[in-house]
Amino acid sequence: MQPEDLRAILHGYANHLPQPLALRGDTRRYTYAQLLAEVEQREALLRAEPEGVLALGLDNGPEALLWDLAALLSGRPCLILPPFFSPAQRAHCLEQCQVGLAVVDANFTNALEGAVFQADGTFWRRSGSGHAALPAGTAKVTYTSGTTGQPKGVCLGADALLRVAHELEAASRPTAPAHYLAVLPMAVLLENLGIYAALLAGACVTLLPQRQIGIQGASGVDWQKLLASVVLSGAQSLILVPQLLLGLVTALERGLLSAVQFRFVAVGGARVSQDLLTRAAKVGLPVFEGYGLSECASVVCLNRPGANRPGSVGRPLPHVRVRLADDGEVEVSGSALLGYLGEPPFTGDWWPTGDLGELDVDGYMHLKGRKKHQFITSFGRNVNPEWVEAELTQRGVIAQAFVHGEGLPRNLALLWPLDPQCDAQTLADAVAGANAELPDYARIRTWHRLETPFSAADGLLTTNGRLRREAILARYRGTLLELENEVKP
Template sequence: MQPNLRWFREVLQKHAQGGSPQAAVRGVEQRYTYAQLLTEVERRESRLREQPAGPIALFLDNGPEALFWDLAALFSERPCIVLPPFFSPSQRAHCLQQSQTPLVLAGEVMGEELRALGYVFDGMFWKHPITHSDALPDGTAKITYTSGSTGTPKGVCLSAEAMLRVAHELEAASRPTQPSHYLVVLPLGVLLENLGVYAALLAGAQVTLLPLHQLGMSGASGIDIKRLLTCIALSGAQSLILVPQLLLGLVTAIERGLMGVGALRFVAVGGAKVSEGLLSRAQAVGLPVYEGYGLSECASVVCLNRPQHSRPGTVGRPLPHVEVRLAEDGEVQVRGTTMLGYLGEPASIGSWLSTGDLGRFDADGYLHILGRKKNQFITSLGRNVNPEWVEAELTQDGTILQAFIHGEGLSHNLALLWPLSSETSDAELDAAVQRCNSSLPDYARVHRWARLPEPFASSNGLLTGNGRPRREAIYLHYQNTLNQLVTE
C-alpha cells in the first residue's frame, strides 16, 4: 500500500481506538463509529480485490454506502470514478466508454443505460469486459470528470497523494475553529465535496450524508432552498462547503430572521466567483464564511481564506502544497499538487499548470480572481469587461439569483436575469440592476436586460455541475433574446 494511503488508514484507526461515542458517519437512520466505518470499508475492499482489474464507477446517491465504496476503492488502489447526478446519459456513457470501466456500482435507475452499453448485472456490480483502454497515468486513484464550458467532460487523473495532501490542508485550515460535525451538501461526484469528506475524517469529525432529495437537491433540475436550509439548521452542522448560489440563500434566510447561524463555525465557499458584497453581508450576520479557489486539475483547492488569515473579496493565500504565480497577461499558474494528466491525452509538459483564470496578488499575498481569460469581452469602445465580476455584483443583494452578461462588440452591456423569488416584479429587478450599476464603472454597467423564462440549470445544459454558467450554450440558447435587446 502506498505510504499516503497507509497514513490515512492509520489516522482512521487512531480515531477508532480513541473510543469516542460520536458517530463517524451518519445517514438518514444509520450511525457508524470509526471502528464500524473501517469494518464496512474493509468488507468492500475484499469484494473489489476479487474483481478483474480496472476502474470502478460509482453512481450512488449521497449516503454512507457511497462513502464506504469510495474509500474501499481508494484503499484497494483501484481507480475510481464518482459519476455526478447532474451528468446527462450521454455524458455518463462518454465517461464509461472512454475509461473502459469494467465495474459499475449503481441502482436499477441506471439499468437501462448500462444494458445499452453492454453491461450485465451480477447481483452486485454491473460488469463489462474491457476491449481496449486508454492507458491511465501511473498512480491514478481517481478520475474526476470536469463539467466545464463544453458538453463533453474531460477525465482528470489524480493520485491518492494529491487528494490526501489537499484534504490534509483543508483540515489544517479549519482546525482553529475545531468543527466536529460536517454536513455533506454537494454531490459526492463533486471533487471538492469528496475531499471535504476526507478532511472531516482526518479531523475525527462526524460526517452526515443525506440523500440529495432530502437536502432539496432534485438531481439536475434544481434546488429547494427552504428544504436545504432546514436540513442545515436541524443537523447541527458546524462545517460545510457551499457554492455561491447556496451561500446567497443561506445569508438571505439569516438576514430575514428565518434561521440563525446556529452551530456553524467554518463555511467554505467556492466553485465560482463570490461577490464581495455577499461576503460582507455574511460577515454582518456573523456567518463564518471562507472563500477559496481551485480547479479539478489541481486536486480542487489551491487558495483558501482561513481563520486569522481572511480577506473578503479575495480567495485567500495559496495553501502550503502549491506555488502560484501570474503570467505576463495575468493568467494564474500553479505548480505543486496537480493532475497526472487528462485521460486519453498526451501527458502535459512543464511543471506549471495554466488555469485559464485571470488574477492579481495584493501586497499581502492574497489572490484576487478577476474572471476567466476566455470569457473576457471587449466592448465597441475598447473596454475589457470580465462578466463574472458584473454577474457576482448583480446577484449579491438578495433580489437576483442568476445573471448572464454579454457585451462583445457592443456599445451597451446586456443581461439575462432570474430572480431569487418568483414573486419579484420586473420593477424590483430593474431597481436591483440600478443599485448594482451605481457601484460599477460606466463601461461595466448593465444597460438593457431581459427576464429569463426559467433558471439556468445543469438539466437544461446551461450550468455546469458546480454552478458555473455554460456561457456559449447560454448565448446560443438566448441569442434571439439578446439580439432583440440590441435593437430595442
C-alpha cells in the same frame, strides 16, 4: 500523504475514539471502528477483482463513502458518476474509462443496462472491457463538464487528493468543527475532499441522500428541507457554492436559524460577490472563500481563520505555488493532474488555469474571471462577464444573468428573476444595486427579462449549471441586437 497514512489515522481514531460517531446516514451510523471495518471489508472484495476502474453510481450516503474509501485504500482508480450528468455523458464516462466493475443504486441501473452491464451480487459487471490508458498512479477520475463538448476525465493521484484534504483540515482546525454536513454530491471533487478532511479531523460526517436534504439535480433546491437538514444535523461545517450561501444568509437574516452553530463555512465553485460576503459577516456566519479547479486537485487558495480577506479567495495553500502570467492568467505549480484521460500525461511544472487574477501585497489572490470569457468594450475596457453576473445574481432577486458587451459602449444583460412573479421595478432596483458596486465600464446599461430560464435541457446551461455562452448568444442574437440599438450613441 498516501492512502496508508489515511488508514493509520483512521486506525488511530478507531482505537482512541471508539464511541464517537464517524458517519451518519439516513438510517445507519458508524463509529470510527465500525467505519474502518466496513471499508476494509469492501477493500478485500475489490482486491479480489481484476484490475480496472471502479465506477460508483450511488447517491450521497454511507455506501458511497465506504466504497470510495475502499477503492482509495485498495489502490483501485475510482470514478464517481455525477448524478447531474445526462445519460449520454454517463455513457461517455463509462466507455472512456473502460469500466468493467461498478456499484450502483436504482437511479443508475438504466445507465448500466444500456452499457451492457449485468448485476452479479454486490457488483455490476461488463465483460470484454479493455483497460483505459490511465496515467500511472491514478486514484480518481473526476469529470469536468466544460461549456462545450463531452466532459473531460481528469486523472489525479492519491497523494494530491489527500494533501489537499489535509490542508483543508488544517485550515479549519482553529475553529475545531466536530460535525460536518455534506451538501454537494460526492461526485463533486470539492465535496469528496471535504469529507476526507472531516475524517482526518476525527469529526462526524453526515451524509444524506440529495433529495432528502432538498438538493434536486444540478440547480434545484428545496430550502425548507435543506435548512431543516442543516439544523437537525447540528452541522458546524459546510462546503457551499455561492447560490447555496445566498440562501443560507437569507435564512439567517430572516431569523429562520441561528449562526451560532456554524464554525467554518467554505464557499467556492464560482465567484462570490462582495455584497453577499458583507451580508454573511453581518449575520455572524464564518464564511471562508476559496478557489481551485479539478486539474489542481480542487483547492488552490483558501481564506482561513486569522488569514481572511473578504473579496479575495485567500492565500495559496502551503503545498502549491502560484504566479501570474504576463496577461494575468493564474498558473499553479505543486499540485496538478496526472493528465486528461485519453491524452498524454502532464509533465510540466506550471498548470495554466485559464483564470485571470491579481495577487495583492500580502499574497491574497483576487480573481477577475475566466480568460476566454473576457470581452472588450468599444472604449477599450476589459470586462469579465462572470464578475458582473456574480454581482447581479447574489442579491436575492436575480436567479440567472448573462452579460454581453463585446465592442459596445455599454453592457447588456439577459435576466431571469428568482421569483417569476417579480415586478419590473424590483428587477430594476436589483440591477441598480449591482451597478452601484461596479466601476462605470462594468455596469449594466440596459437589460431584457427572459420569458423562460436558461436550462441544460434547452442547451443553454452545462449540466452543472454554467452558462453556455456561445449557445446563448446564438439563441438571443435578435434580442441582444435590439438592446444594442438602445445603447448606441
